[in-house]
Amino acid sequence: MKDVEDSRIIRNGNSLILAYDHGTEHGPVDFEPMPKSADPTHVFEVGRHDAVTAIALQKGNAEYYRQWEQEKGIEDGAPLLVKINGNSNLAKREDYYSPKQCSVKYAVEELDAEAIGYTMYAGSIHEDKMWEDFREVQEQARRYDIPVVMWSYPRGKGIQENPDYSGQKDPEVVAYGARLGLELGADMVKCKYPGTPKDWNRLEEVAGDMKTVMSGGSKRSDKAFLKDVHATIAEGANGLAVGRNIFQREDPSNLLDSLEKVIFEAETPEEALKD
Numbered sequence: 001m002k003d004v005e006d007s008r009i010i011r012n013g014n015s016l017i018l019a020y021d022h023g024t025e026h027g028p029v030d031f032e033p034m035p036k037s038a039d040p041t042h043v044f045e046v047g048r049h050d051a052v053t054a055i056a057l058q059k060g061n062a063e064y065y066r067q068w069e070q071e072k073g074i075e076d077g078a079p080l081l082v083k084i085n086g087n088s089n090l091a092k093r094e095d096y097y098s099p100k101q102c103s104v105k106y107a108v109e110e111l112d113a114e115a116i117g118y119t120m121y122a123g124s125i126h127e128d129k130m131w132e133d134f135r136e137v138q139e140q141a142r143r144y145d146i147p148v149v150m151w152s153y154p155r156g157k158g159i160q161e162n163p164d165y166s167g168q169k170d171p172e173v174v175a176y177g178a179r180l181g182l183e184l185g186a187d188m189v190k191c192k193y194p195g196t197p198k199d200w201n202r203l204e205e206v207a208g209d210m211k212t213v214m215s216g217g218s219k220r221s222d223k224a225f226l227k228d229v230h231a232t233i234a235e236g237a238n239g240l241a242v243g244r245n246i247f248q249r250e251d252p253s254n255l256l257d258s259l260e261k262v263i264f265e266a267e268t269p270e271e272a273l274k275d
């Protein structure tokens with residue numbers, strides 16, 4: 001197996017993944033604060049910023065991305081991470097489940113993916129099925145020597161009905177989700193920020209050497225966002241996977257400049273904002 005450090009989604013040990021699967025996961029409502037973000041090519045352009053080490057797209061947008069690169073002669077687009085599974089907000093379900101829309105073979109052979117993303121809902125009544133789905137994805141990714149990033153989002157009835165847990169942002173739940181990434185063979189886990197540096201540290205204590213990145217969350221000020229990113233990195237995180245905090249900004253390039261300094265150059269938010 002190739003060392004994950006050799007992947008282009010990693011730079012100086014860290015990553016900044018631009019996530020743009022929201023049209024699947026949340027629907028067009030996420031584009032309302034910045035209507036031009038509904039146009040995938042606008043976000044593809046944003047991904048050309050030096051700070052971005054991968055762009056995470058569902059299959060259809062990944063196909064469009066490759067077509068856009070080809071038609072425009074673009075050679076400096078972000079490395080492609082294909083998000084293999086996903087689900088919409090429209091369906092009524094008994095519990096969380098994220099079906100696959102793309103095979104690893106198609107992602108690598110047809111789309112030239114450099115990494116694979118998979119959402120895992122541990123704690124759902126469908127967890128067992130998702131483990132089986134993930135096993136197949138992880139083993140195929142190994143065959144192609146590309147890293148697997150697990151969107152590790154424990155949620156569902158197992159957690160809601162367990163009095164030991166206060167919900168999906170309970171630090172013990174988040175840490176358990178991160179640990180499952182290690183146990184099941186992910187190269188990187190993407191976890192929700194439980195809220196404090198100490199809570200993120202709990203996750204790092206159990207994640208071994210596996211890469212960990214903070215999941216962006218809803219839009220906040222540059223300063224507040226950089227503070228969270230820096231706090232998690234100080235506790236051992238390897239960067240960020242972010243969507244709304246980038247594409248819901250009129251011009252995200254300033255924030256990307258600052259993120260680059262915090263994630264790859266070990267600057268504090270104050271230093272990064274001052275430059």
Ligand code: FBP
Binds near residue numbers: 019020242245
């Ligand atoms: P954000 O930075 O906008 O939070 O995006 C991260 C992400 O993981 C996306 O990849 C995904 O669409 C979304 O969050 C899922 O969030 P949730 O399932 O919590 O609604």
